[in-house]
Amino acid sequence: MTERELFDSYNKEVYRTCYYMxxxxxxxxxxxxxxxxxxxxxxxxSVEHIRAWIMRITMNHCLNLLKKKQTKREKQNQVQWLHEQTTASVKSVDTIVLEKEAAAEWEKLLNQLPDKLMAVITLRYVGELSMAEIAETLEIPVGTVKSRLHKALKIMRKKLKQNQSFWLKGEKQYGTY
Known part of the structure; x- marks a missing residue:
């Protein structure tokens, strides 16, 4: 494999991971x-598992940059990671509004996660890596990957429930439209 072939094979995946991180x-x-x-x-x-090795380098670069930019302002400038348009069909205005609200809510939830947890969530659900690949990429045990994934999802669920109960209280107090 030439350098060009290697670049063409992994460029999009590396960029996508960097973008979502x-x-x-x-x-x-x-x-x-x-x-x-x-x-x-x-x-x-001479690298045996080239994809995992490249993704490890990618995550290390991302985490190093995030450490340099560790301010609240930059974390809040992160853009949506949940929604990519899945079909080319025209969507109704209601659907678009609901998708944007959902994406904004997921973005807000993601922004509240520590970088280590966000890295695992990103690799798992955006990069679609397996637990073993994430472990190899981040150079941590598979158990730690599972633990971080569980913790991140638990935090996100808790925040989601808090948001839902807030809105339900508001509907009871003010009535629905």
Whole structure:
């Protein structure tokens, strides 16, 4: 495999992971470039599990950048990760509004997670990596991946229930429209 073939094979996946971790297209593009510079400077041809190795480099670059930008303001600039248009059909205005509200709610929930938990959620549900691949990527045991995934989902469920009970109280108090 040539460097060009390697780049073509993994470029989109690396960019997507960077984008969902950083929530910024320019940062994702820059980091994607940096990842491949790092890969090509290494002896990548001798790596047995190339995908997991590249994703580990990607996550390390992302986490390093997130550590540098560890402010609330930048975390809140993260854009939606949940919705990608799944069909080319025209959607009703109601559907679009509901999808945007749901995406905004998921984004808000994600923003409240610590970086370690957000990394596991992103790799699992956006990158569609298995538990073993996530463990290899982050260089942590599979049990830790499961634990972080469970904890992140538990936190998100709790926040979601709090939001729902808040809205239900509001409907009872003020009536529904």
């Amino acid at each position: 950083l929530r910024n297209a320019q940062d994702a593009e820059d980091l994607c470039h940096d990842v491949f510079v790092t890969v090509f400077r290494q002896k990548w041809r």
